[in-house]
Amino acid sequence: MKNKFLEAGQIVNTHGIQGEVKIVPWCDTPEFLCSFDILYIDGAPVRVTAARPHKGNVLARLEGIGDINAAMRLKGKTVFIDRTGVELPDGRHFLADLMGLEVRDADTGAVLGTVADILTPPAHEVYVVRGEGREYLIPAVDEFVKEIDVEGGFLRVRLIEGMES
Template identity: 75%
Template sequence: MKKQFLEAGQIVNTHGVRGELKIVPWCDSAEFLCRFDTLYIDKTPVKVLSARPHKGNVLAALEGVGDVNEAMRLKGKTVFIDRTNVVLPEGRHFLADLMGLDVIDADSGERLGVVADVLTPPAHEVYVVKGAHEYMIPAVDEFLVETNVEGGYIKVRLIEGMQTDV
């Protein structure tokens, strides 16, 4: 079952004396996180008064946080977004939805394991698949044949060198 609320970042510090917060985004970009009118902290909706990207992070003013002391109380908290407020482009998925999916070799039909982690280096995502062996599969069309989140699987085409525990 898909989670309605997804981890989107962490409040790491305050910014200035008026209660602005510095948030490290855990999503595609700071700009993506800035699009939300409401964030969720400790399962409570909090209205975003303003948000702007700053050096890869987000500087945000939240309703009810009017000074640096109020902002300090939120330091270290995780911010969540509501998936119902997001329309993803065709072919894109939330990383949380990929975790635990079965990974199947498209040629042999063999189950290779499950998505255990998704690495996000600058070029493209890499799926870490764990089963009898461990594989690192770049998330590019050359290797991803089919991603079916509702069906619970990803079909891949492997090449030599993807198995990491030889």
């Protein structure tokens, strides 16, 4: 079951004295997070009155947050988005949907483990797969990831030497 709300970033600081907050986005780009009119903080919807990318982060004005003191109270909070209505390009998935998926060898069908973590270095994601005392680091590229079936609950991958740590 997919979560309706997805973690999208964290408020790490204030910006200026007018109540703007600085959000570190956990999305592909700050622009993606800027496209939302509503963010969710502590389970409550908060209207975004303005948002702009700034040095890889997002500077946002939130309804009801009019000064630095109100903004400071949000520091450290996780912001969520509602996945409803978000259209991802073909072949793209929310990282949260991949966590916990069973990982199968594309050639043998053997279960290798589950997606335990996803690393996000600049080039591409790397799936950390753990199972039966083994760990695999699998780059999220077509050469190694042959099928992603979120609804079916699995990934099929082709391993090469050196992926097992």
